[in-house]
Amino acid sequence: MKTRGAVVGVNGNVITVRFEGPIMQNEVAHVLLERGRLKAEVVRVQGDRADLQVFEDTKGLRQSDPVEFTGELLSVQLGPGLLGQVYDGLQNPLKAISDVHGFFLPRGTAFPALDPERKWEFTPMLNAGDRVRAGSPVGFVSEGVFRHSIFVPFDFSGRGRVLKTSPSGLYTLNQPVCTVENGEGHSQEVALGFRWPIKRPVTCYREKLPVRTPLLTRIRLIDTLFPVARGGTFAIPGPFGAGKTVLQQITSRNALIDIVIIAACGERAGEVVETIREFPKLKDPFTGRFLMERTIIICNTSSMPVAAREASVYTAVTLGEYYRQMGLHVLLLADSTSRWAQAMRERSSRMEEIPGEEAFPAYLESVIAAFYERAGEVRLAQGGTGSLTIGGSVSPAGGSFDEPVTQATLKVVGAFHGLSRDRSEARKYPAIDPLESWTRYPGFIDLSFREAVLRVLRHGHEIEQMMKVVGEEGTPLEDYVIFLKAELLDRVYLQQNAFDAVDAATSEERQRHVFCLLHMILGSVFVFADKDEARQCFDRLRLLFLDYNGAEWQSLEFQEMETRIVERVLEAVQPSDSDMAESFREILRDHDVESSFHRSRFALTGTSVAASGPREEMHVQDLQQGQPDRG
Amino acid sequence: MFKTYSRVNRIAGNVIVVSAPGAAYGELAHVSTDAGFSLANVIRIDGDQAYLQVFRGSSGISTEARVRFLGRELTVSCSENVIGRVFDGTGRPRDGGPALEEALVPVGGPPVNPVKRVIPSRMIRTGIPMIDMFNSLVESQKISVFTVAGEPSNELIARVALQAEVDAIILGGMGLRYQDYLFFRNAVEAQGALDRTVLFVHTAADPVVEALAVPDVALAVAERFALGGKRVLVLLSDMMNFCDALKEIAIIMEQIPSNRGYPGDLYSQLASRYEKAVDFEGAGSITILSVTTMPGNDLTHPVPDNTGYITEGQYYLYKGRIEPFGSLSRLKQFVNRKTREDHRPLMDAMVQLYAYYQDTLEKKAMGFRLSDWDRKLLRYGRFFEQKLMDLSVDLPLEGALDTGWDILSECFLPEETGLRSSLIQAHWRGDAREAITA
Incomplete structure (x- = not known):
């Protein structure tokens, strides 16, 4: 017997319901209207009254409208067929809705998240008598290129064993393929799909592992200087217009990962449109399959019901955990977590809770922390590992990182890519500020090299600031050269041309290689007669590098441009810096003699930048010697 | 059939509380006042208590006022007959013409399904280089003019609207000065554009709450027109007044303010309006150009801040010019690659150089000796401001690009521009080859 109730108050998307019978916090209920049912969630109970947040427009609701409680927490459907889907925050498939309703999203529509008719080729992996527990794979189906495990539902209690399995063959989503029994003798049927409450983390793994392996985004500034790791978390805060969304879009395309889940939470619909329209046409260069086949989009954009924003990030993270459980590497990009926080604030305000900072509820921090903690690389009970990496963009009010959502996020994430308006207005992409950002993860470039480069940037920035006070003429030539070096690094390495087919995504190999070349240039002692000559030299280098960045990796043009860069550097480099000059000359000789770059000594040096060993010491020294002017 | 109640329990600000069991959330009512009726x-x-916001304000409402519930939400007529007419914020005629009762559509309809949206692809040419060349306006875009008091913002949006090739222009005026209203009307008439224009006007003299309905009413008509195949441009001026009306109601309703008195749902309120901008595949489109007057030129004020996150860019109008810094069209990359191959790189290079020019200005102001490079930049900046930034400049995009190359060639050596050599060879005025190798 379901608990029932009736509406007694409406305040925006929060309604008050008088009920009779048992109800549960966060239980799902429906307001029954003449046309359709509005989904809602219990958010507070007081005596015989409960406050519910409604996931739809509440227009037209009135006193005494009937409400029906479901006895179930807000859940998502798991199972094969999730990949390639575009869902709203409550996992309604938007394409199916558009087939029926056209341009608009009428309220009160609910569609099954997965096609219940579709048949999947199931292959069992277990036999009767095999031991199982929650999250044990009993078999698999093929979903695109992935082997999609079919699990004993995650709420299965204790250890158990298989009673019987069905033979290989075609099964629909809800057809049982296996029967299992737990220690207390309760038997349960396992189907291809099952439901799971979105606010409850999936913990059917053996252990969470330390986060180490770099996750390649092919954005140089990130991979080289502020890397992200598989199973880690990162935040991208930035004022409006600084390029958060572009950065996330490009990451979703270029990241080396199995599955990407995009949670468009409370942002413009236009931002996901490009993804929705182009991913089915774009191919992943690594698997050769369409990007959409590895992507799930959860789309609760800003004009869609506010209450469902919160659900959208939890839906996304639950789907991520589900695929992690199969031993896959999943990247969740949430844009933007601030909108979710604002949705909490709206609800909190309607419930007249005592507000915390900037009217956000007091539980803001703990909720954000718990969300990011669902990321991680895990060792699975069945062997192997899987990972879920979470990258959240933050839209700080007024562009100030001091606001509560940014601060709560920074406390829990492992990398911080702070976008700056100054950089974006100067048309610098990505607009990540290298002087403000940080990471706690190791990358493929050794830390000491990263720090050496950051020192040049910092020093260059200091000199630039100083120049604003004392003027260019009051700046010593040596300082001016450091400023130019920092600018060169920024312009030709940290910035990328997102619209250039080659420059938009840089492979790890190429990053190592070019980083090494730049590292050598930064470490060289240049001799110039005056500042004009220095500026001209660096202007030309910059121009050469831009063409170099646009050339295909290891193409003839690439090598030609590299030769010209090195020649240009050699012209200006101090003759007494003979070691450095010799290394540069060696690059030239290699280019002359053979086109295969891998065999050159330079390429070897390039690799050694990343490996740890005694050579590193030498390089850092080179770099420091290159700046006699410092300190 | 309509229920009427006459027990007003509370009157505070522009909100009244009535004992009315059975009232529906969002339902419209007629409230009697000493001067006729007002919508609420x-x-x-x-x-059984219903809170009503009264559009004409609560002044003159008695504790025994008759409140008649209409059993429907706010609706607006979307027939072709609205064209050429002037209405008030709730859709009643203010031009003396007949009230329209046909093709009534509820305002604030459901959101567009994101999977039905298409990637914007058509540029709207305005003849203003700072828009066409540097931050192109794109069909189905929502973009705001960020400005400060005293700037010619209404003149700017009127000029854009009248030059743009669109099928219908819908003006939603909120808190407009009467003079601005007259300006819009005269501008439309003078250009003979009345046959494609609808005006919903709330002036500064009208009750504040009425401003709240303006965007919804204007956008409901726009949506209907767009579904009928029209390309519609909606002008909303000034969204700051809309937000201030929201703030007023929120405070009367004792909502906890989040930032400078504005309600916590400001973002969602703005988003639900701006997100009406859309390109209906196989039908028409809605483009929204709004004005947001920033108090004290403060970009971090909650209204421009939230607007900036919602809209697809902004034009920063300051001291009579659209500044390249602070202005941004987020959709320009969808159209810039189809214009001319030099469009995007030239624009980037020119803006970057203009940034250097600004640094040099600072330097000059502080009395530092200027290098040759600085002098080049100063010259460049002057040309740039005269030939491209000045609002009186009226050039097609191609003309603006050519002017850009003229300016660069006049002021710099090719390698100083940071442009790729292939472009320089194609467009540089004079012998670029020689200049590079020199």
Whole structure:
């Protein structure tokens, strides 16, 4: 017997319901209207009254409208067929809705998240008598290129064993393929799909592992200087217009990962449109399959019901955990977590809770922390590992990182890519500020090299600031050269041309290689007669590098441009810096003699930048010697 | 059939509370005042108490006022007959013409399904280089003019609207000065554009709450027109007044303010309006150009801040010019690659150089000796401001690009521009080859 109730108050998307019978916090209920049912969630109970947040427009609701409680927490459907889907925050498939309703999203529509008719080729992996527990794979189906495990539902209690399995063959989503029994003798049927409450983390793994392996985004500034790791978390805060969304879009395309889940939470619909329209046409260069086949989009954009924003990030993270459980590497990009926080604030305000900072509820921090903690690389009970990496963009009010959502996020994430308006207005992409950002993860470039480069940037920035006070003429030539070096690094390495087919995504190999070349240039002692000559030299280098960045990796043009860069550097480099000059000359000789770059000594040096060993010491020294002017 | 109640329990600000069991959330009502009737709508239900915001204000409402519930939400006529007419914020005629009762559509309809949206692809040419060349306006874009008091913002949006090739222009005026209203009307008439224009005007003299309905009413008509195949441009001026009306109601309703008195749902309120901008595949489109006057030129004020996150860019109008810094069209990359191959790189290079020019200005102001490079930049900046930034410049995009190359060639050596050599060879005025190798 379901608990029932009736509406007694409406305040925006929060309604008050008088009920009779048992109800549960966060239980799902429906307001029954003449046309359709509005989904809602219990958010507070007081005596015989409960406050519910409604996931739809509440227009037209009135006193005494009937409400029906479901006895179930807000859940998502798991199972094969999730990949390639575009869902709203409550996992309604938007394409199916558009087939029926056209341009608009009428309220009160609910569609099954997965096609219940579709048949999947199931292959069992277990036999009767095999031991199982929650999250044990009993078999698999093929979903695109992935082997999609079919699990004993995650709420299965204790250890158990298989009673019987069905033979290989075609099964629909809800057809049982296996029967299992737990220690207390309760038997349960396992189907291809099952439901799971979105606010409850999936913990059917053996252990969470330390986060180490770099996750390649092919954005140089990130991979080289502020890397992200598989199973880690990162935040991208930035004022409006600084390029958060572009950065996330490009990451979703270029990241080396199995599955990407995009949670468009409370942002413009236009931002996901490009993804929705182009991913089915774009191919992943690594698997050769369409990007959409590895992507799930959860789309609760800003004009869609506010209450469902919160659900959208939890839906996304639950789907991520589900695929992690199969031993896959999943990247969740949430844009933007601030909108979710604002949705909490709206609800909190309607419930007249005592507000915390900037009217956000007091539980803001703990909720954000718990969300990011669902990321991680895990060792699975069945062997192997899987990972879920979470990258959240933050839209700080007024562009100030001091606001509560940014601060709560920074406390829990492992990398911080702070976008700056100054950089974006100067048309610098990505607009990540290298002087403000940080990471706690190791990358493929050794830390000491990263720090050496950051020192040049910092020093260059200091000199630039100083120049604003004392003027260019009051700046010593040596300082001016450091400023130019920092600018060169920024312009030709940290910035990328997102619209250039080659420059938009840089492979790890190429990053190592070019980083090494730049590292050598930064470490060289240049001799110039005056500042004009220095500026001209660096202007030309910059121009050469831009063409170099646009050339295909290891193409003839690439090598030609590299030769010209090195020649240009050699012209200006101090003759007494003979070691450095010799290394540069060696690059030239290699280019002359053979086109295969891998065999050159330079390429070897390039690799050694990343490996740890005694050579590193030498390089850092080179770099420091290159700046006699410092300190 | 309509229920009438006459027990007003509370009157505070522009909100009244009536004992009205059975009132629906969002329902419209007629409230009697000493000066006739006012529309009101239900903004909260608490037991049998209904809270109504009264569009004409609560002045003159008695505790025994008759409140007649209409059993429907706010609607607006979307027939072709609205064209050429002037209405007030709730859709009643203010031009002396007949009230329209046909093709009534409820305002604030459901959101567009994101999977039905298409990637914007058509540029709207305005003849203003700072828009066409540097931050192109794109069909189905929502973009705001960020400005400060005293700037010619209404003149700017009127010029864009009248030069743009669109099928219908819908003006939603909120808190407009009467003079601005007259300006719009005269501008439309002078250009003979009345046959494609609808005006919903709330002036500064009208009750504040009425401003709240303006965007919804204007956008409901726009949506209907767009579904009928029209390319519609909606002008909303000034969204700051809309937000201030929201703030007023929120405070009367004792909502906890989040930032400078504005309600916590400011973002969602703005988003639900701006997100009406859309390109209906196989039908028409809605483009929204709004004005947001920033108090004290403060970009971090909650209204421009939230607007900036919602809209697809902004034009920063300051001291009579659209500044390249602070202005941004987020959709320009969808159209810039189809214009001319040099469009994007030239624009980037020119803006970057203009940034250096600004640094040099600072330097100059502080009395530092200027290098040759600085002098080049100063010259460049002057040309740039005269030939491209000045609002009186009226050039097609191609003309603006050519002017850009003229300016660069006049002021710099090719390698100083940071442009790729292939472009320089194609467009540089004079012998670029020689200049590079020199």
